[in-house]
Amino acid sequence: MAADDIWILGIHMTKFGKHTDRDTVDLAAEAAMAALADGGVSIKQMGVLAAGNLMAANAGIGQQLQKQIGQTGIPVYNVANACATGATALRTAIMAVKAGECDMGLAVGVEKLSGAGLLGGGGRPKSAATNWTPSGRYGAVTPVDGLIGTDTMPGVFAQVGMEYGHRYGGTSFELFARISEKNHAHSTLNPLAAYQKRFTLEEIMNEPMIAYPNTRAMCSANCDGAAAAVVVSGAKLKTLGPDQQRRAVKVSASVLTTDPWEEACQILPDVNTLTRNAARQAYEQAGVSPEDLDLVELHDCFATAELVHYDNLMLCPEGGAVDFFNSGATWRDGSTPVNVSGGLESKGHPIAATGIANIWEVCNHLRGEAGPRQIEGATVGLAHVIGLGSACGVHILERAAA
């Protein structure tokens, strides 16, 4: 192991679901302490803490967590980066270790999202305006969500998938529903998933429609949860015990991108270009190609989103995502298993936890500790998240050399 490599030493995710009796601090503390224990280290050895909690981004979750598990005086970075918040926290800890400011760091993401309902849309006053007064950056005289397109997440990402269909053909309501069928089927093997129910294609298509072609079962599940990871430098890892070295997972690439300007990105967020850019950089950093990946956890916030990311992550030839999915490649017994955790549609999407939870899933397989859902012999995996606005995190992880 090279001295300047970065490794995941310990990692944990809580059960995703409804935690009525626990708050964000409780959940973050569970994830953080379990990640430290998993790595065989303590909070006293951490040189940096990066923490994210999007829905209360101004509350200082990092310091709240310190008060709960150990105030050691280390620098805390509270991060917020939409649905890429967890990946950003991890990347922040990685950068601190990479920069040589410390040799170990802790990253935590936590969210309480049960019952949050529809995200992204704005309401309208019940009574008619008494005065049509222009306000805001578009000089709007009334809230425009629903009058000029939609701000709701299911609707935005529905259009992302439909646009792909318009460009390349081959998409249909049924195709998108089949992607959801796959992820729900995968979730039955993941005891930490918020939902572990297998749905038939017919059941998925007959679920309440949210934003065509996304029915409720095709949307990410709002739930509570936390995930945390301990990162360590290669130099420090060499001084640790044999079990710690054997279970450590190498971070072969850690990339964060934003969206470069593209025509139409002011109208419909372009989730494609920044993902493609992040993937390209990550493959180059890691020196691996998409064909080398044994599993991928990608950001299926909606079934319509999963399809486009097959293409953006270059798992298939450009324009070939429909054929790629139809070939069965992304089922757990396929050539490139995608979202064997159940994905955001069934595992759940506690926003700030997601970007570390997907790394946990990949690490579990690379360590050979994924139990009944183990992808046999997995040596390299990729985790992807995207937050609208936009931010994209891609991490490539590799099993420690025996």
Added chain:
Amino acid sequence: MSSKQVPVVDYLVLGDEPHLKAHECTGCGARFFDRRNACAGCSGTEFRDVPIATKGEVRAFTIVSLAAPGIKVPFVAAVVDCAGTSVRGNIIDTEPDADHVRLGMNVQLTTYSLGADDSGAEAIGFAFQPA
């Protein structure tokens, strides 16, 4: 009642031939419906107002069945390619279902009344309808 009309947003131009307008970067041609200090594409700082074509093709759509309180559903939200400029808007004057709305369909800009306020001023909204 006063005959005063106000556009729902400032990039909707009313009159005999209602149309949308954009701020176009004089350097690279990037178009923005809101004001920018510098172009997000090329960092240029000079802009001019340009009219947007009123006919276009549906590049993406969704039929929203669940929205925030006060928003009437279902409705069709779409991205319309108006001669190279992408525009966000609803598709109206057609049944909001996938049998009537399809990718690639031709549409044109239309305007409609959002009602009058206490002073009698009438707000005018825009949307697209099948062409």
